[in-house]
Structure formats: C-alpha cells, structure tokens
Amino acid sequence: xxxxxxxxxxxxxxxxxxxxxxxxxxxxxxxxxxxxxxxxxxxxxxxxxxxxxxxxxxxxxxxxxxxxxxxxxxxxxxxxxxxxxxxxxxxxxxxxxxxxxxxxxxxxxxxxxxxxxxxxxxxxxxxxxxxxxxxxxxxxxxxxxxxxxxxxxxxxxxxxxxxxxxxxxxxxxxxxxxxxxxxxxxxxxxxxxxxxxxxxxxxxxxxxxxxxxxxxxxxxxx
Amino acid sequence: xxxxxxxxxxxxxxxxxxxxxxxxxxxxxxxxxxxxxxxxxxxxxxxxxxxxxxxxxxxxxxxxxxxxxxxxxxxxxxxxxxxxxxxxxxxxxxxxxxxxxxxxxxxxxxxxxxxxxxxxxxxxxxxxxxxxxxxxxxxxxxxxxxxxxxxxxxxxxxxxxxxxxxxxxxxxxxxxxxxxxxxxxxxxxxxxxxxxxxxxxxxxxxxxxxxxxxxxxxxxxxxxxxxxxxxxxxxxxxxxxxxxxxxxxxxxxxxxxxxxxxxxxxxxxxxxxxxxxxxxxxxxx
Numbered sequence: 001x002x003x004x005x006x007x008x009x010x011x012x013x014x015x016x017x018x019x020x021x022x023x024x025x026x027x028x029x030x031x032x033x034x035x036x037x038x039x040x041x042x043x044x045x046x047x048x049x050x051x052x053x054x055x056x057x058x059x060x061x062x063x064x065x066x067x068x069x070x071x072x073x074x075x076x077x078x079x080x081x082x083x084x085x086x087x088x089x090x091x092x093x094x095x096x097x098x099x100x101x102x103x104x105x106x107x108x109x110x111x112x113x114x115x116x117x118x119x120x121x122x123x124x125x126x127x128x129x130x131x132x133x134x135x136x137x138x139x140x141x142x143x144x145x146x147x148x149x150x151x152x153x154x155x156x157x158x159x160x161x162x163x164x165x166x167x168x169x170x171x172x173x174x175x176x177x178x179x180x181x182x183x184x185x186x187x188x189x190x191x192x193x194x195x196x197x198x199x200x201x202x203x204x205x206x207x208x209x210x211x212x213x214x215x216x217x218x219x220x221x222x
Numbered sequence: 223x224x225x226x227x228x229x230x231x232x233x234x235x236x237x238x239x240x241x242x243x244x245x246x247x248x249x250x251x252x253x254x255x256x257x258x259x260x261x262x263x264x265x266x267x268x269x270x271x272x273x274x275x276x277x278x279x280x281x282x283x284x285x286x287x288x289x290x291x292x293x294x295x296x297x298x299x300x301x302x303x304x305x306x307x308x309x310x311x312x313x314x315x316x317x318x319x320x321x322x323x324x325x326x327x328x329x330x331x332x333x334x335x336x337x338x339x340x341x342x343x344x345x346x347x348x349x350x351x352x353x354x355x356x357x358x359x360x361x362x363x364x365x366x367x368x369x370x371x372x373x374x375x376x377x378x379x380x381x382x383x384x385x386x387x388x389x390x391x392x393x394x395x396x397x398x399x400x401x402x403x404x405x406x407x408x409x410x411x412x413x414x415x416x417x418x419x420x421x422x423x424x425x426x427x428x429x430x431x432x433x434x435x436x437x438x439x440x441x442x443x444x445x446x447x448x449x450x451x452x453x454x455x456x457x458x459x460x461x462x463x464x465x466x467x468x469x470x471x472x473x474x475x476x477x478x479x480x481x482x483x484x485x486x487x488x489x490x491x492x493x494x495x496x497x498x499x500x501x502x503x504x505x506x507x
Binding site: 076164 | 249291301308
C-alpha cells in the first residue's frame with residue numbers, strides 16, 4: 001500500500017518545471033483513488049476493531065475487552081494503523097490542495113504580467129477550469145477598474161508600475177501574425193515581423209509584456 | 223510556522239526518521255519487510271482465523287489479517303509526517319537522528335561549512351532539520367506534560383525521562399548546528415556567487431549551485447534576480463519594460479509554437495482618462 005506517494009509525485013512534477021507543467025489529470029485522479037482506498041481500509045479496520053470489542057464484551061461480561069475497555073475506543077495495538085491511514089489521507093489532501101494552489105497563484109501572477117492576454121503556448125499547459133479561472137479573474141479586475149470612482153477612476157491597473165521616462169518608445173516586432181494596431185497619436189500601424197516603430201508607451205505596453213515586441217534603447221535603433 | 227501550502231515544506235516532511243514501536247502494532251507488519259515475510263510464511267502454515275466473522279473485510283485487504291503485527295522494538299524508517307502523531311501519543315521511541323544530522327556531520331559543518339555538499343545528503347537539508355528539531359522538542363514537551371498521569375514503574379519512568387532529556391539535548395544541538403551552518407560563511411559565499419552568476423564568461427557557478435540545499439538555492443536565485451535588476455537599472459533606468467517571466471518560461475516549455483496573443487474578453491484595452499479607447503489588434507488574414 002502506498003502512503004502519500006501519489007501526492008508527492010504531483011508536487012515533484014511541479015518542482016521539475018520552470019513555470020508550470022501540463023495539468024496532470026491522471027496524477028490527480030490517482031491521488032484521489034489513493035485517498036479512497038485509505039478511507040476504505042480505515043473503515044474496515046474500525047469495523048473489525050469494534051466487532052472484536054463487542055465480542056470481547058459479550059464474552060467477558062461487563063469487564064474490559066483486549067486493553068481498550070468498554071467504550072474506550074479501539075484497542076491500543078490497532079490505533080497506530082488507524083492513525084497512519086488518517087495521516088495518509090490528510091497528506092494526500094494537502095498535496096492536492098498545494099498543487100492546485102500553486103498553479104492558481106501562477107495564473108494570478110500571469111494575469112498581471114500580461115494584462116489579461118493568455119498566450120496560446122501557455123494555454124496548452126492549463127486545464128479547462130484553470131483557463132476559466134484566468135478569464136474570470138481578469139473580468140473581476142476589469143469590473144473593479146470600471147466601477148472605481150473619484151481619483152481612482154482614471155487609473156489603469158494594467159499599466160507598468162514604474163514611472164515612465166518618455167512618452168514614446170522604440171520597439172521591434174519579434175512575433176509574426178500580430179496584424180495592426182490603432183493608436184491615438186500615430187494612427188494605424190502595421191506590426192510586421194522585424195519592423196521597428198516609435199509608438200506611444202501606453203498603447204504598446206501589453207505587447208511588450210506578452211513578448212510580441214521588444215523595447216529598444218536609443219543605441220539599438222536604425 | 224511553515225505554510226500549509228508550501229511545497230518545499232511538504233517535500234521536506236518526506237525525510238525518513240528511524241523509530242521503534244513501544245508495543246506491537248497490528249496490521250503494520252508490511253512496514254518492515256523481514257517481519258512481513260515472516261508473518262506471511264507463518265500465516266500460510268496456520269489455518270486462517272477470520273477475525274471479522276465472515277465480513278467482506280478480510281478478503282478485501284491483506285492487512286486485515288490479525289497476524290500481521292509489527293513487533294515491539296522493530297526499527298522502521300518512516301517519513302516525518304507519518305511519525306508525527308505517533309510521537310505525540312508516545313507510541314514510538316526515536317533512538318537516533320538520521321545519519322546526516324548526527325555528531326560527525328555537525329563536526330564537519332563546524333570545520334568547513336562552505337565546501338560541504340548538502341544536496342547530496344538531503345535536498346531539503348535545512349528545512350527537514352528544522353522539522354525534525356520541532357518534532358523532537360514537541361515530543362519532549364508532551365511527554366513531560368503527561369508524565370505524572372502515566373502509571374508505569376519508577377524505573378521505567380526514570381529511563382523514559384533520561385531518554386527524553388537526551389532527545390531534547392539532541393534537538394537543541396541540531397538547532398544550533400543548523401543555524402550556524404546556514405547563517406555563517408556559507409551564506410556570505412552564496413551571496414558572493416550571486417554577483418558572478420550573470421556573467422557566465424567569468425565564473426562557472428554550476429559547481430556551487432550543485433552543493434546547495436533547496437532553501438539556499440532559493441536565496442541564490444533571489445540574489446541573482448537582484449543583481450540583474452541592479453544591472454538593468456544602471457543601464458536603462460526605469461524606462462525599460464521587460465517581458466513577462468511566465469511567458470518566457472512557458473515558451474521554452476510549450477514547444478515554441480508562437481500563436482497570436484488572445485485578447486481577453488473585457489476591459490484590458492481601456493485607457494484611463496476620458497471615455498473608452500480600444501486598442502485593436504487585427505490578425506493577418
């Protein structure tokens with residue numbers, strides 16, 4: 001019988017990856033199965049123990065059974081195995097919760113880093129529920145932003161936190177298939193692979209964070 | 223207190239500790255392969271006495287066999303998370319610490335902590351050590367609290383008290399050793415190496431990283447991030463925006479297929495100040 005091994009494998013899977021591994025549905029299922037088998041074992045042992053105690057009580061009259069005493073719980077020699085099964089159930093539960101909590105935290109950070117744009121390369125690593133969570137979390141932040149009033153109403157929560165040094169920045173496009181972008185100052189700009197542009201910072205920020213364009217310093221220009 | 227969800231703490235609790243049952247543990251002979259083999263041989267020779275009176279239990283699980291007892295005093299190695307409750311309830315004795323936490327190792331750490339390869343002993347050397355000292359001190363505390371209520375003989379009580387004192391001494395000594403090793407020259411050398419880590423041409427840090435425990439590796443990585451941030455700030459000030467780390471790492475794992483960015487369903491294109499302005503990115507057809 002395995003004691004907490006399935007949960008451990010899930011966590012080792014997380015530690016081995018740089019960011020997140022693909023959602024391990026099989027691992028989660030087998031951990032739940034292990035929990036169920038421990039629960040069944042526990043039930044069998046408790047039933048066996050109480051049957052033995054009842055038989056001992058019937059045989060010995062009102063005297064104590066094999067060490068436990070009438071109504072005092074399972075016999076002392078049976079308690080370690082009960083405790084071990086219980087500990088294994090809690091252990092696997094903790095591993096499952098930690099696994100999911102870790103992944104959810106990473107998704108929250110990702111949302112702030114990419115302003116709610118989920119890269120398709122990362123989408124393949126997530127389960128359906130996690131993708132839903134990402135979008136729902138993004139909606140929550142957007143709703144909060146829209147509902148804020150007073151001095152907070154003009155605040156763009158997705159903007160870079162460091163104060164900008166210039167309004168317009170130079171960028172190079174490093175990803176194909178981006179199409180075009182409409183900006184307030186520069187109109188419509190075609191983002192072709194390898195092209196360089198001088199664009200308003202606030203319009204291009206989310207693409208820089210998503211890795212589609214790269215910001216250049218002055219020395220790197222044409 | 224360690225975080226319930228912290229993965230390193232959970233993995234550190236897998237550290238094996240040698241314990242001896244104080245009485246026979248029923249249904250747990252499989253924890254000691256020799257005992258389990260002996261019990262299996264014996265039960266094959268004897269007719270099976272079905273303890274569960276014809277219930278379906280005995281056929282469902284081999285451990286329901288009444289003969290599968292783990293004898294008192296058998297040495298077994300169990301992970302910390304499994305032993306914790308047993309130790310609190312005084313079901314087991316803890317005769318020795320794991321080999322890499324004993325006197326010899328402490329002396330080696332005292333002599334030269336910097337060059338010790340701790341990851342070869344245990345990946346979570348410091349974390350597991352902290353958990354073990356925690357367990358030992360709690361065991362001693364619980365034992366002292368319950369000592370008066372136990373009805374054992376005077377000699378047994380004295381022997382138990384001596385054992386607990388020894389345990390407490392071992393725990394405190396281990397605590398001191400871990401603290402000295404973690405916070406001394408080893409930490410200084412760790413941070414020194416973080417300054418060189420970014421410049422792969424100058425210094426190769428792989429040998430150093432290979433010697434570190436998980437805790438030290440986290441410190442090293444934070445130090446490298448800080449060095450890199452200072453370097454970037456010196457060169458570009460605050461004007462340079464970086465790519466999301468998650469996107470970079472995810473690309474290296476996700477097969478390198480560069481799809482287009484999926485815009486979110488609401489609101490991320492809203493600019494502050496005076497009405498809504500959408501940033502439109504139309505894909506190439």
